[in-house]
Amino acid sequence: MEDPQLVEEPQPVAADIQDLLLDTPDVEAFLTELARHSAAMFSSPGGEVFCGITMLRHRAAATVASSSERALSLDELQYQFADGPCLTAAREGTLVHIPDLGRDNTWPEYNEVATKQGIRSVLAVPFPLTDNAAKAGLNLYSERTGGFDQASVQRATDYVEQASKGLRLAVLIAQHSQTAANLRAAMASRTVIDVATGIIIAQNRCTQAEAVELIKKASSNRNVKLRDVAQAIVDSAGGGPVQTHFK
Template sequence: MEQPSTSLVIEKIQDLLLDTQDVEDFLNELATYSAENLSGPRGEVLCGITLLRHRTAATVASSGDRARLLDELQYEYGDGPCLQCAREGVLVHIRDFRTETLWPEYAATVLNHGIRSVLAVPFELSGDDAKAGINLYSDRPGAFDANAVEHALSYVSQASKGMRLAVRLAQHSDTAANLKAALDSRTVIDTAVGIIIGQNRCTQDEAMDLIKSASSTRNVKLRDVAAAIVESAGGGTLTTHFS
């Protein structure tokens, strides 16, 4: 398969960013495109993308169910070529799992799934807490020769900008979700305080102390105590308008 030029790869990844609906869709399209781009004369490759955030690893995208399974097998064993790649930011190349000695249990398992070689290349995510790697699997031993490795390194370097943007969008989404949750909790607590003030003719501080005391005594979260007070007063479930 003829390798596309750098400009064509960058243009394609930009198109994926513009055409997909959200980060998850973009990453899955990226994994599929990567598998197509990095397959070659030695056969088709499968692609998974591993993301390491908050000390937790996850396969955030794959070119198919088989690639996702091969990635996730490593999490069961706690280590493997793709985890090492993402964690340490290094290229990991297993030419033949039949002779692999570093991860013998994982090697035996992937051999049972018909995989003979893997190439894991780290994305360049400098400045981000997250780490990521692209994982390429082949049914053939020695599938990734020097030219294939060089092509994969060049491709991942070009794709890293899109990956950095996707990670940052995901982080912003997480931040927005956490902020909304905090505001929702604040709304429920403030409403419960108002109900207690109305019922007991006490101060705001005294009402808050009553909620804290109930939370401590029952070993229940402050928000849950407040929600129960609002519900018992007929207020139902409260939400915060947030955009």
């Protein structure tokens, strides 16, 4: 019978990810903490692991979070070559494990530079995202040859499967936040244009359509944004900056 003290308790990964989402103020902070948490999960006293999270959107790759500057530079190294284990994992949705960069010839140029920077093994695991416009991968780097054994590979796969739920939620939050920001910007522009229209109507005793057309012509002739023309009209009338209030 196994000694209960020797039985390793399973890592409450899902609970940890939920806590990260609740405890961080925004998506950027959550992703950074996720990268740090991931690096800590796979690091050991004898070998530190560096973690980056790559996201592909509209064919462009970027590191949205990293556990350290070292991890960020290792990710960006792949972007310079436009290829590498982590980009392949994210693009193709397949796990990439390189136990020894010195013996791998899949990406010879990348492997050579990464090796010179002290990296000996890489593990890249794709995040299963439901958003077809976005792909992502968890990038783990080790300075040791064979830094990730089969148990680590399986652990990373299980970890990413659970962490992906948090990442999907983070992506959705980011998308909704951007949509809300775009809406606020559009409404702010609409407000100053409406105020400028009212000023022109009062000054020229014209219709609303005629006032709007005057603003559009000024915008076209000066090659200036419609909102900027409208703000200039408000400023000239002594109105100052126009604020849009949201409840």
